[in-house]
Amino acid sequence: MSVLQPRDPRCSDATWELDVSEPNEATFDIVILGGGSGGYAAALRAAQLDLSVALIEKGKLGGTCLHNGCIPTKALLHAAEIADQARESEQFGVKAELIGIDMAGVNSYKDGVISRLYKGLQGLLKGNKAITIVEGHGTLVGKNVVEVDGKRYTGRNIVLASGSYAKSLPGLEVDGERIITSDHALTMDRVPSSVIVLGGGVIGVEFASVWKSFGVDVTIVEALPRLVAAEDEESSKALERAFRKRKINFKVGKPFEKVEKTENGVKLTIQGGETVEAELLLVAVGRGPNTANLGYEEQGVKMDRGYVLTDERLRTSVPNVYAVGDIVPGLQLAHRGFQQGIFVAEEIAGQTPAVIDEVGIPRVTYCDxxxxxxxxxxxxxxxxxxxxxxxxxxxxxxxxxxxxxxxxxxxxxxxxxxxxxxxxxxxxxxxxxxxxxxxxxxxxxxxxxxxxxxxxxxxxxxxxxxxxxxxxxxxxxxxxxx
CATH class of the missing domain: 3.30.390.30 (FAD/NAD-linked reductase, C-terminal dimerisation domain)
Known part of the structure; x- marks a missing residue:
C-alpha cells in the first residue's frame, strides 16, 4: 500500500521512518482508532482522497451517537412529543385519548431507526475498498502502530477517535437497576413512577422532558446555579419557566452529597441536608473521555484529566498522530466529531482546510x-x-x-x-x-x-x-x- 510523505509543518523537513514491518503487520496511510462520528467521518473522507484506511472499532460502527446517544434519545423525544400531542389534541379541535405508553412499542420504533441507519452506515463503509474495517479492541503500541488481538496495523498517520462514556460521581455506584446512566435509560422496558435526574445539562433535561411526557414524576438536581448553564442566561431562564409550567421539578445550586437505596427506590441527599426520593436515579453528569488503557500516554501523547491535548489543527504532541471527537477538550457533539474527522483527513492529504471555529459550532438541546x-x-x-x-x-x-x-x-x-x-x-x-x-x-x-x-x-x-x-x-x- 502507498505510504504518504509527512505533511505536518512541525516535521516537514524531517525523515519519518515507519516501525520495521513484521510478518503479522499491515500498513496503511491512516489507522483510525474508533468508529464513531469522528472516526468514520475521517475514514470516508480519507477514502475519497485516495488514502488507504484501517478503521478499528471494538463495538458497533457509529459509536455513541448512533447507538447510545443522539439517535435513540431523539427517537424517545419524538415519541414523547406524540404523547403530548395526543394528550393535548382537543385544543386543536381533535378529540383523542392517550391510553398509555407502550414501552415495547416505543423501543421497537427506536431500535428500528437505529437499525436502518446502522445498516446504511455498514454498507457505506464496508463497500468502500479503500477502507479496511478491523473489529476488536485497539491499543496504541507504537507512535504509528495500533495492535488489535495480537495483530499490528501500521499507519503513516494515526487518528485517535475513541469516544466517551457516561460519567458518575464519587460515592455514586451505578447498578443499572435503581441508579442508572443514560445507557440504561435508553433500554428500559417500563415507565418508572418517579425519577431523580442528577444533572441539569443537556442529557439531564432531555431525559426529564421525555419522562414527564410519559407521565413520570421528575425532579432535576443540579449543582450549578441554573439549568443548561452553558447556554445564554435568558435561554436557561426561559427553559426553567417552561419546566415549571410542565410541572418538572428542579433544584439548582444544590450539589450532591450522598445517595441511599430504600425499600422502594433511592433517597438522594443534597447540600443542606435536603432529601429527594424516587424509584430511580438517573446520573446525568456528563461524559468522560474514553482514553484509559489505550496506550496514549505511554506513547508520549500529552493528556489532561483523560482528554487528549491538540493544537488548532488537531495534532497531538506526537508527530503524525491526530485526535478528534469527544476525547478532545470542548463540545462533545456528534457534528463536531464529523467536522473534525473530515478536517483531519483533508489535513493529512495536504489540503490545508480552514481551522474549525469552536464557537461557530451549533448547539441544540432537544427537550420541550x-x-x-x-x-x-x-x-x-x-x-x-x-x-x-x-x-x-x-x-x-x-x-x-x-x-x-x-x-x-x-x-x-x-x-x-x-x-x-x-x-x-x-x-x-x-x-x-x-x-x-x-x-x-x-x-x-x-x-x-x-x-x-x-x-x-x-x-x-x-x-x-x-x-x-x-x-x-x-x-x-x-x-x-x-
Whole structure:
C-alpha cells in the first residue's frame, strides 16, 4: 500500500521512518482508532482522497451517537412529543385519548431507526475498498502502530477517535437497576413512577422532558446555579419557566452529597441536608473521555484529566498522530466529531482546510421547548468586547404566525457588537433546532443585521422570527417594537 510523505509543518523537513514491518503487520496511510462520528467521518473522507484506511472499532460502527446517544434519545423525544400531542389534541379541535405508553412499542420504533441507519452506515463503509474495517479492541503500541488481538496495523498517520462514556460521581455506584446512566435509560422496558435526574445539562433535561411526557414524576438536581448553564442566561431562564409550567421539578445550586437505596427506590441527599426520593436515579453528569488503557500516554501523547491535548489543527504532541471527537477538550457533539474527522483527513492529504471555529459550532438541546444556539452568549460577548460595545435584542415568538399555530412560546435573541456583526444567536421554542442552519451561517459569515434583514423569509414559518429579529436589530422592526 502507498505510504504518504509527512505533511505536518512541525516535521516537514524531517525523515519519518515507519516501525520495521513484521510478518503479522499491515500498513496503511491512516489507522483510525474508533468508529464513531469522528472516526468514520475521517475514514470516508480519507477514502475519497485516495488514502488507504484501517478503521478499528471494538463495538458497533457509529459509536455513541448512533447507538447510545443522539439517535435513540431523539427517537424517545419524538415519541414523547406524540404523547403530548395526543394528550393535548382537543385544543386543536381533535378529540383523542392517550391510553398509555407502550414501552415495547416505543423501543421497537427506536431500535428500528437505529437499525436502518446502522445498516446504511455498514454498507457505506464496508463497500468502500479503500477502507479496511478491523473489529476488536485497539491499543496504541507504537507512535504509528495500533495492535488489535495480537495483530499490528501500521499507519503513516494515526487518528485517535475513541469516544466517551457516561460519567458518575464519587460515592455514586451505578447498578443499572435503581441508579442508572443514560445507557440504561435508553433500554428500559417500563415507565418508572418517579425519577431523580442528577444533572441539569443537556442529557439531564432531555431525559426529564421525555419522562414527564410519559407521565413520570421528575425532579432535576443540579449543582450549578441554573439549568443548561452553558447556554445564554435568558435561554436557561426561559427553559426553567417552561419546566415549571410542565410541572418538572428542579433544584439548582444544590450539589450532591450522598445517595441511599430504600425499600422502594433511592433517597438522594443534597447540600443542606435536603432529601429527594424516587424509584430511580438517573446520573446525568456528563461524559468522560474514553482514553484509559489505550496506550496514549505511554506513547508520549500529552493528556489532561483523560482528554487528549491538540493544537488548532488537531495534532497531538506526537508527530503524525491526530485526535478528534469527544476525547478532545470542548463540545462533545456528534457534528463536531464529523467536522473534525473530515478536517483531519483533508489535513493529512495536504489540503490545508480552514481551522474549525469552536464557537461557530451549533448547539441544540432537544427537550420541550428546544434550545438552539451558535456563537457567543451575551455574557461572553461582553467579556470579550466590553459591556458598552455589545447590544442584544429579544424577539418573542408570540408575534410569529407559525409559532402561534404550533402553540409554542419562546424567542430569538441576537447578540451583536456595536456597529459590527452578529456574534451570537440564541433561540427557545418548539422545533427551533431546525432554524440553527441559517443562524450558523449568520455567525460564521460575520453577517451584519442589515444584511440579514434584507433577505426574504417564507411566511408562515418560524424561520421568519430570525428575519424579524434582524429587522429589529437593524432599526426597522416590522411586527415588534425596537
Amino acid at each position: 421547548p428546544e434550545l438552539a444556539s451558535v456563537g457567543l452568549t451575551e455574557a461572553k460577548a461582553k467579556e470579550q468586547y466590553g459591556a458598552d460595545k455589545v447590544k442584544s435584542i429579544n424577539y418573542p415568538l408570540g408575534g410569529n404566525g407559525k409559532s402561534q399555530i404550533l402553540k409554542t412560546t419562546g424567542f430569538v435573541k441576537l447578540v451583536r457588537v456595536e456597529d459590527g456583526p452578529v456574534v451570537g444567536v440564541h433561540m427557545v421554542g418548539a422545533r427551533v433546532g431546525e432554524l440553527i442552519g441559517e443562524a450558523q451561517l449568520i455567525y460564521n459569515w460575520e453577517a451584519y443585521p442589515a444584511e440579514v434583514a434584507q433577505l426574504v423569509h417564507a411566511h408562515p414559518t418560524q424561520n421568519e422570527a430570525l428575519g424579524e429579529a434582524h429587522l429589529a436589530l437593524a432599526g426597522k422592526p416590522l411586527h415588534s417594537h425596537a
